[in-house]
Amino acid sequence: MLGAASWAFRLADRLVPFFVFDVALLTGLPATGEMVSFKDDGTTTKIGEMVRKRVGEELRRRKVGGRSRDNRVYKSSVAAMVYLLERDAGEEQLELWLKLYAWFVLSGLLFPRAVYKAAWELQRYANDVRRIGRYAWAEAVWRYMVQSLDDMQRRLANPVSHVQFNGFCLLLQVGL
Secondary structure, three states: EEOOOOOEEHHHHOOEEEEEHHHHHHHHHOOOOOOOOOOOOOOOOOOHHHHHHHHHHHHHHHHHHHHHHHHHOOOHHHHHHHHHHHOOOOHHHHHHHHHHHHHHHHHHHOOOOOOOOOOOHHHHHHHHHOOHHHHHHHHHHHHHHHHOOOOOOOOOOHOOOOOOOOOHHHHHHHOO
C-alpha cells in the first residue's frame, strides 16, 4: 500500500503503483466530484422493483417446471436487466432504458459482484441519470478494486477452496 490515493502490486521483484488517476485515464471516468457511497440505504427505485419482479417471475417459472416464452433462463439480476433492456428498447421508454442501462453498467462492468449479482446499493445513482456524471466514478472503481484485492490477499494467506475478485479486473490487465 502506497497511500490513500494509490496502491501497489508486487510483480516478481518489482512494485507497480496503481493510482485513482490510472483508472480515470484508462476508463475516461471522472476522478473528481461527489463521492460514491456503497452503503445500502434501502432505497428501492422503479428499476429496482422491475428487476426484482423479473427475477421473481423467472424463479416461479422454474419452480413450476414451465419454460419462459423466449426459452431463456434468467438466473440473476444482471440477466434480468438485459431482458428488460431488450424489452424496453423503444423510444417511448428511453428514460427507463437509460436508467436500466446505467445500472447494468454499474453492476455488470464497473462494480461486479459474485456471479452476476446486482449492485443494489447503486440503483439510486442510476435512477438519476442526469446527475450521474457528477460523481467521482474513477475513485469509486479504484477504491472498490483495492478493497477487493486486499480481501483476496487476506483470504489467500489461509487455505481456502476458492477466491473471487470483485471489481473491474480488466483495468489490471490493461494498466499493468
